[in-house]
Structure formats: C-alpha cells, structure tokens
Amino acid sequence: MQQHDISERVRQAYKRIAEVDRPEIWITLRDEDDVLADAATVDTALPLAGLLVAVKDNVDVAGLPTTAACPEFAYTPDRTATAVARLVEQGAVILGKTNLDQFATGLVGTRSSYGAVRCAWDLERVSGGSSSGSAVAVALGIADIGIGTDTAGSGRVPAAFHGLVGVKTSPGIVPTTGVVPACIDFDCVTVLAVDLETATLATQVMTGYDDADPRSRRWPADVRLSANTVPHIAVPRAEDLEQLCPDYREAFDRQVSRLEAKGFTHSEIDISPLLDAATLLYDGAIVAQRFSAVGAFVERNRSSCDPTVAQIILNAAEPSAHRYVDDVSVLERTKRFAVALLDGFDGLLLPTTTEHPTIVAVQADPVSINRRMGTFTNFCNLLNMAAVAVPGTPTRSGAPFGVMFVVPEFHDQIAIDLAARLIGTPSPSLVTDGHDVLVVGAHLEGFPVHHQLTDRGARYLGEVHTSDAYRMVDLGTTPAKPGLVRHHTGEGSAIVGELYRMSAAGLGTFLAALPAPMGLTSVELSDGRWVTGFCCSHEAGEAGIDVTEFGGWRAYMASVSGGSLDRAPLL
Numbered sequence: 001m002q003q004h005d006i007s008e009r010v011r012q013a014y015k016r017i018a019e020v021d022r023p024e025i026w027i028t029l030r031d032e033d034d035v036l037a038d039a040a041t042v043d044t045a046l047p048l049a050g051l052l053v054a055v056k057d058n059v060d061v062a063g064l065p066t067t068a069a070c071p072e073f074a075y076t077p078d079r080t081a082t083a084v085a086r087l088v089e090q091g092a093v094i095l096g097k098t099n100l101d102q103f104a105t106g107l108v109g110t111r112s113s114y115g116a117v118r119c120a121w122d123l124e125r126v127s128g129g130s131s132s133g134s135a136v137a138v139a140l141g142i143a144d145i146g147i148g149t150d151t152a153g154s155g156r157v158p159a160a161f162h163g164l165v166g167v168k169t170s171p172g173i174v175p176t177t178g179v180v181p182a183c184i185d186f187d188c189v190t191v192l193a194v195d196l197e198t199a200t201l202a203t204q205v206m207t208g209y210d211d212a213d214p215r216s217r218r219w220p221a222d223v224r225l226s227a228n229t230v231p232h233i234a235v236p237r238a239e240d241l242e243q244l245c246p247d248y249r250e251a252f253d254r255q256v257s258r259l260e261a262k263g264f265t266h267s268e269i270d271i272s273p274l275l276d277a278a279t280l281l282y283d284g285a286i287v288a289q290r291f292s293a294v295g296a297f298v299e300r301n302r303s304s305c306d307p308t309v310a311q312i313i314l315n316a317a318e319p320s321a322h323r324y325v326d327d328v329s330v331l332e333r334t335k336r337f338a339v340a341l342l343d344g345f346d347g348l349l350l351p352t353t354t355e356h357p358t359i360v361a362v363q364a365d366p367v368s369i370n371r372r373m374g375t376f377t378n379f380c381n382l383l384n385m386a387a388v389a390v391p392g393t394p395t396r397s398g399a400p401f402g403v404m405f406v407v408p409e410f411h412d413q414i415a416i417d418l419a420a421r422l423i424g425t426p427s428p429s430l431v432t433d434g435h436d437v438l439v440v441g442a443h444l445e446g447f448p449v450h451h452q453l454t455d456r457g458a459r460y461l462g463e464v465h466t467s468d469a470y471r472m473v474d475l476g477t478t479p480a481k482p483g484l485v486r487h488h489t490g491e492g493s494a495i496v497g498e499l500y501r502m503s504a505a506g507l508g509t510f511l512a513a514l515p516a517p518m519g520l521t522s523v524e525l526s527d528g529r530w531v532t533g534f535c536c537s538h539e540a541g542e543a544g545i546d547v548t549e550f551g552g553w554r555a556y557m558a559s560v561s562g563g564s565l566d567r568a569p570l571l
Helices: 003-020 032-040 082-089 132-139 157-162 196-206 246-257 272-278 285-300 307-315 321-341 359-364 368-373 412-423 504-512 538-543 553-562
Strands: 026-029 052-056 093-098 145-150 165-168 188-193 232-236 265-269 347-351 386-391 402-407 435-439 459-465 470-474 482-486 496-502 518-524 530-536
Touching (some): 003 032, 003 052, 003 093, 032 093, 082 145, 082 196, 093 132, 132 145, 132 157, 132 188, 157 165, 157 402, 196 412, 246 347, 285 307, 359 368, 386 412, 402 412, 470 553, 482 518, 496 504, 496 553
Parallel strands (some): 052 093, 052 145, 435 530
Antiparallel strands (some): 145 188, 165 188, 165 386, 386 402, 435 496, 459 496, 470 482, 518 530
C-alpha cells in the first residue's frame, strides 16, 4: 500500500461515516484531519500499514476518553492499551472509540448511555454485544479491524450477526493491560474483521507476553501449530441445541451435513457439562469479579448507569467467599473434563448464539434473552478455551448465521485452520513460534513415519529444495530412509523436500526419538536459508547407495517400485 492509498482509505472511511449516519457507533470519533496526520506518518512496509481500527471504549487509547459507555466513569489515559499499541506500531491507524454494552456487561449492544447500537443490515435488530460499535463499524465498511473484548462472547456474538470473523485467543495470550476489567480472570481482547486473514494478522500482532499484565501468558513450548490433515470435529447432540431458535437450528443442521464435503469427519458428543459450567459466569459466584471491577463506582453512581447493568453488578456483591471457592473448584474439574472430552478431536463446532432478537424484544426482556444468547459462548473463557467465530450457512431467509470452533487452551492455531477450511480460504499463521524443519525422506507426507510430525502438531510450510551441496543416499534401513551428505558447493544437487514448523518441545522429542544413524543438523536451502534437517553418520553415508540423480526421495521410491533403479555406490 502506498502513502496516497492510506490517506485515501481514511477519506473513504469518513465519507462512509457520513453516508450511513450511524452516530450510535461512536463514543469518540477522531477528527478526520488528525487521522490523516497519523496516516501520513505510517511506514508503508509495515504489515498493518493503513488498516483502520475502531477501538471498543473500554480499551485505552492515549489522549482519548475511556468511558466504558458510562459518561460519569470517563477518564483520559496517558498510555494506549498494550494490544492496541502493538497494532499502531505495525502500521494501523485509529479512527476512534466505539459504543458498547456498559462495562462490557451484555451480549445485545443496547445497554449504553450513548444509545443502542443497531444491526448493520436491519435497524430493528440488535447489533450484538458487548463489542457492538466495533462490529458495526467493520460491517458497514468504515473500519478494517474492530477491537473488542470478550468475557462471555462479546467478540463472537456480534460477528455472528454481521457475517464477520471474530478471533478470541486463549485467555492471557493477548495482554489486557489498559482494558477496563469486567471479570478480570476471564477477559480477552478480541478482533473482528471481514476476513480471516486480516483478523488473524491483527491477532498475531497483539499477542505476546506483557510484564505489566500479571495474567499474560506465552505460547507453551509444546504449542500445536496445525490441525490434522483430515480434521475430526465434535458436534453437540440434538438435546444440547434446544435453546436454538428454529431458523438457527435448521441452519446449524445444514452446516453439519456439509462437513464431509469440506474435508472434515465428525462425531456427536455430550456437551452438557460445558453448558452447565457456562451458567456460573452470571448465575454463580464468579460474577463477583464484576463487582470487584466497577462495583464501588456503580454503588456511588447508580443513577448514571444502565439499570440492567447496575443490577447485575450490584447483585454480584452478594455471593459468599466459600461459594466462590466452590465455583472455582467446579470450573477446575470441568476444565479437566473438557480436555478429556475433546481428546481425539481437532475442535468443537458450535452455533455462536441462539437467535437474533429485535431491540424491542430485548427492551421488554433485557435479562433472559441476553442470558440465552450466551448459551454456547459463556463457558469458553471460564474453561481457558480459545474460539474462532466465522460465518456459517445462512438461514433459509438469507440472514447471517454464525458458527465457531472451540478448542482447548493454546490450540488457537488449530481453530484458525478449522475455520479456514470451513469457509474455504487458505489458513493464515497465528502462532509463529517454533523451528523450521526440513524432511526429505520417510517423514514426507504419505510416507511411513510422517505421523511423527503430525503427532507433534507440526505445520506444513511448503515444498523446498536444498542447495546444490548435498547428495542423497539410501541407507538400507527398514522402513527405507535416506541420508543427506553435505559436500562442497556444486558437488551435489538440489534435493526436494518438505518444510515444516515444529514447536520447541516437539522438536526436542522428535530428535530424542531418532534412531541411529540419523541425526539433525543445519541444512542450507536453495534460497540461502539455513534450517534444521536430517543428517546421517559418516559411516552410514559411505555405506549407502547414492540416489542423488533422482532429485528427491519420492521420485527415487517411485523408481524402486517400478523396478528401474540402477543402484550405484556413493563415491
């Protein structure tokens, strides 16, 4: 993107703001000239250069008021929230602060002193919350990235209503420094975008440990970097879907019926223990975290707060300490149950929410509809799980219907891969940690020990060639394996192989399991990069059969099968 293009994107955004005339989206909209000034300083080589960001107004942006949708709560921070600052550092430009359900308490987008945020495509329906303004700003083509928060589903429900992608990482992977807490142990900063690539890139930029956030976490050493080649998906039983409205139930059934055509296999499981755990977020003692966050303010300023939000937060002062401990114990048991439940599955496919209500319906019944809408989202953060929400099969009337893949903690990349397969797009990389490993023989896809890569969640990066300094030998092992022998430049040939990315722990166990005479060393690729690859002992290389002329193990083995191999000793 050129500098002129970035400035033009800003002008188009403000033109769009005027066209749609949706003032309820914004709590603080920056002056166009100020945004243009920021755009003029963007380094066009940065990965997010010129992408426009709408920031939910419970997330700090230096110099702009943070209100959490309550004017009396407002303060002006000196520092930008870590997650948002990382976006800006990589070229993103902030448009302003968006409306939300007050104190991020709600899934509807109507609980705000700044008015209800209406759905982008149906002004009679709710936008979904609590990240309502950010979602609608993206859905209307104003912003490229919507920053939300998600404690109970607030980054996923609005995505479902607007045909957007919503990425919610494992708790702690994106720092919450500079975010007004809702339930501090379970809050996540999330991204909403039109496409999975943008959402994943923005999320990747925001991830990373932050010393200022005591709940911040790093990717573990054994993080899985890829879904299985043929993913096996868990889906809920019919009785687990009783809260779905008829249109959504029919759409979900059609979505499940199309999984095989998308390259998935699937099995039904009983998710009722997860749904039971979800009720603890508001109906158990865990809700006390909401009082801890802003309860003292609400007690002093109840008249300035949304009545429904105020009642929820004030009621959160009631649970006893021993009840809180009991509920935490329930969650710990359910976390372990969830891991066992999804063992053998790549992820769990769920409807994102139960229905798309009208604003009038929510105003008439502000609590029970909201509670029902969180049926499938509420348990995720309580159980340390990650989720990616994407557009599903539309309803028969053509309305958007959203689904999400839910995965155990730190399996975030797998959720991205599953979502990409479902919507038919290449899967972008969220987790960039790990080590690149070249395989040239029995570990190639389709060969006998390829499973040693997939068992460790290794990610396929593509076909590559070595430099011309390598010769390949058949080591005469069972199963058949080659050895790479390095010579001087030009004394070998470019050997074709496959490049994978593997976690640090995966690489360690992979190396430990290698039998003699195999080992790992640095291997030079044809493009000048050095990666980890296979070597063999000097003795094994001398005793092996030179098969360099075939250019790779796959071609050599095909030749062996055809009986046309002329075996010659390695010179």
